[in-house]
Amino acid sequence: MRSTRNVVLSVLLFCGSVGGWEALVRAFEVPAFILPPPSQVALALWRGFSSGLYLQHLSHTLLETLLGFIAGSALGLVLGTAVALSRPVEFFLYPYIVMFQSLPKVALAPLIVVWFGLGLTSKVINAALIAFFPLLVNTMVGLRSADEERVSLMRSLAASERQIFWMLRLPNSLPFVMAGLDVAMIFALIGAIVAEFVGAQKGLGMLIQSMNFNMDVSGQFSILLILSVVGLLLNRGVMMIRKRVLFWDPSEKERIEQERVSA
Amino acid sequence: MATEAISVQHLSKLYTTRDGGVAALERISFSVDEGEFVAVVGPSGCGKSTLLKILAGLLSPSAGSASLRGTTIQGPRRDIGVVFQSPVLFPWRTVLDNVLLPIDVQGLGRVRFMPAAMDLLALVGLRDFERRYPWELSGGMQQRVAITRALIHDPAMLLMDEPFGALDAMTREHMNLELQRIWLEKKKTVFFITHSIPEAVFLADRVLVMTPRPGRVVDDLRIKLPRPRPLDVMTTPEFGDYTRHIRGLFNVKGGLDA
Numbered sequence: 001m002r003s004t005r006n007v008v009l010s011v012l013l014f015c016g017s018v019g020g021w022e023a024l025v026r027a028f029e030v031p032a033f034i035l036p037p038p039s040q041v042a043l044a045l046w047r048g049f050s051s052g053l054y055l056q057h058l059s060h061t062l063l064e065t066l067l068g069f070i071a072g073s074a075l076g077l078v079l080g081t082a083v084a085l086s087r088p089v090e091f092f093l094y095p096y097i098v099m100f101q102s103l104p105k106v107a108l109a110p111l112i113v114v115w116f117g118l119g120l121t122s123k124v125i126n127a128a129l130i131a132f133f134p135l136l137v138n139t140m141v142g143l144r145s146a147d148e149e150r151v152s153l154m155r156s157l158a159a160s161e162r163q164i165f166w167m168l169r170l171p172n173s174l175p176f177v178m179a180g181l182d183v184a185m186i187f188a189l190i191g192a193i194v195a196e197f198v199g200a201q202k203g204l205g206m207l208i209q210s211m212n213f214n215m216d217v218s219g220q221f222s223i224l225l226i227l228s229v230v231g232l233l234l235n236r237g238v239m240m241i242r243k244r245v246l247f248w249d250p251s252e253k254e255r256i257e258q259e260r261v262s263a
Numbered sequence: 264m265a266t267e268a269i270s271v272q273h274l275s276k277l278y279t280t281r282d283g284g285v286a287a288l289e290r291i292s293f294s295v296d297e298g299e300f301v302a303v304v305g306p307s308g309c310g311k312s313t314l315l316k317i318l319a320g321l322l323s324p325s326a327g328s329a330s331l332r333g334t335t336i337q338g339p340r341r342d343i344g345v346v347f348q349s350p351v352l353f354p355w356r357t358v359l360d361n362v363l364l365p366i367d368v369q370g371l372g373r374v375r376f377m378p379a380a381m382d383l384l385a386l387v388g389l390r391d392f393e394r395r396y397p398w399e400l401s402g403g404m405q406q407r408v409a410i411t412r413a414l415i416h417d418p419a420m421l422l423m424d425e426p427f428g429a430l431d432a433m434t435r436e437h438m439n440l441e442l443q444r445i446w447l448e449k450k451k452t453v454f455f456i457t458h459s460i461p462e463a464v465f466l467a468d469r470v471l472v473m474t475p476r477p478g479r480v481v482d483d484l485r486i487k488l489p490r491p492r493p494l495d496v497m498t499t500p501e502f503g504d505y506t507r508h509i510r511g512l513f514n515v516k517g518g519l520d521a
Contacts, residue, residue, distance in 0.1 A: 157368045158339040248354040
């Protein structure tokens, strides 16, 4: 009962705000290159999709994002594991990692485009670079956060360090790793778009840039809309995997229960 | 029954802190026979957990020696089962998988131990719970899983470190009864640490009384109450005599008041 009422209310709220936006823009005659009315954004969206233009750029950006996400998080996972397990690796590598981490990675995008060109490679590398850090840090923390008593239990069973890693430390780090993946997914999208801004032949970021030159503001709005939906879907995808993997995690259970209550 | 399950000779353990050394254990000697149930009772800080960690091979002594079944302890060994104060279950493993953890670690082959696991789970009253996950179980049930896990590889002895300390009083009494029943059936050597005097007297054949600073064994008391002991035994005058005697030792030594 309550949930149907909430659905009705949120639909009303959406229609109200979009309608209000349309009405205000028309009433005050705001020029379309400052703020286009929603009807024009919808029109731009329809045109873009029906001509196949958006789909072509969207698939390109999506490919960059996913490849960057996979490469960056795989590297973060491996390096985070190495740092967590080996004192020498930590000693020699960690200062650089900290230094590099405090740097806003998007600032590297121009350099990377110069080095790797206007094509796919530079975008994937930039996305991977930004996606890499949350995984690195979370893997490190996760692998080191195994409960002392659980480690004692494993030791009392005469378990080897290798067994303690595979049977305890690794599964124990999964909540941290999954939280890292959550962030890395969105970071990869940011990395891909920023690199496209700097210089690209294809992609939604490049499309926004060229629309900006042409003062096509409603087109830009339509792409922002696509990007937010893409971000949402990517995030949902990671969350679905997370729910599968972390069915045993208390925080995950709470979330599942909350969703059950609100549904 | 001349074989000694546990033999401890002049065992000392010193912890170094910033202000110098602290003697957690000072020249402790005792022995435990095969199949005996021995409880160690003492206030917190008397070194009883340190003693158990040494017996489990998790800590090495500063001086003296400790041996299990005739061989000196040089590290963790596979012929003991340890139960800690908290159940220490792995949340990503089912009850059955948690019980089989020692089998996985020691590479003994799951298939061979599956019937034993099911029998033990039935023994501790957890039949039909093997596919559940730890969070679906109450605290007492979780600790029973931990006991099952300690028994699965058929160890010669059980080391228990305040296993029921985190449970409420009612569950605790129930678990004491259960442990007695399991022990009467399995007849394993049990080395049981607790800070509850009635629990020690109720469960044990012998009670070692420890006082802190430095950790010492001040008495070695044989409990001559017939088994199986019902909970009612706690209201008998004999039971009262034992607990009064132990409490008296603490008051003289200042262990509880300190």
